[in-house]
Amino acid sequence: MNQLSIQGKLLKKLNPESGVRKDGRGWKKQNFILQTENSFNNEICFQLFGEEKMVALNQIEIGEKIEVFFNLSSREYNNKYYHNIDAWKINKLDNTDNIDISGDENVAPF
Template identity: 50%
Template sequence: MSLQLKGKIQQILNPESGVSRAGKEWKKQEFVIETEEQFPKKVCFTLFNDKLSLLEGISEGEDVEVSFNLESREFKGKWYHNINAWKMDKVSGEGVLQEAPPEFRPEDIPPEPAEGPEGDLPF
C-alpha cells in the first residue's frame, strides 16, 4: 500500500542504530510532519537504513510531500504499526519542487537531411 501526505516538518528526531538478532546492522530515523487541514494531524514517519539520506537538505519548518507505506504486525496479541517513508520532496506554494528542464540551445536542433533522392519524401 503506497500513500502520500503533505505537511510541514515539525520535528526531526535523532538517528538510532543497532544490531538485529540475525547480526545485521540497522539504522533508523523518525520525523514528524503536521498536515495543513482544517483539523491538522501530526504524523510520525520512520526512515530505515539507506532512506535516512532523504532528510539531507531538509530542515524543520519546511513543507514536504512524503510517499510512504503502512505496515502492521502482531506480537504477543498486540498490534504494532509502522509508517515507513520511502520518498520525500520539498513543496513550494505551487506544489512539489521539480528540477527545471535544461535550457534549449540552437545546437540541440538536429541537422536537416541531405538533399537528393534519398532525402526526398516519397509523396
C-alpha cells in the same frame, strides 16, 4: 495498489537510532514528524531506515513543505498489533528538488 502520500511541513527530526538484526547485520533508522493542515490529529510520525535515507532527510529544513510517500504495515506481538508508517520518498514542495529515499534498506529490523 494505490500509492499513499500526504503533504505538510517538516515539524521535527527525532534522534537517529541503531541496532543489530537477528542475523547480525546492523540497522539505522530515524523518525520525523510531519505537521498536516488537518484540524485534529495533525502530527504524523514517520520512520525511515538506512543511512542513505537519513542523509536525504537531513537535506530538508524544519518548516519546509514536503510530500511524503509511505507504506503502512502492522505486526502482532503478544496479542497486540503495532503499526509502522515507513517513508520511502520525500518531495520538497517549495521548489523542484525531490529527495528520493527509496532503496534496498526499506526492511524493518525485526
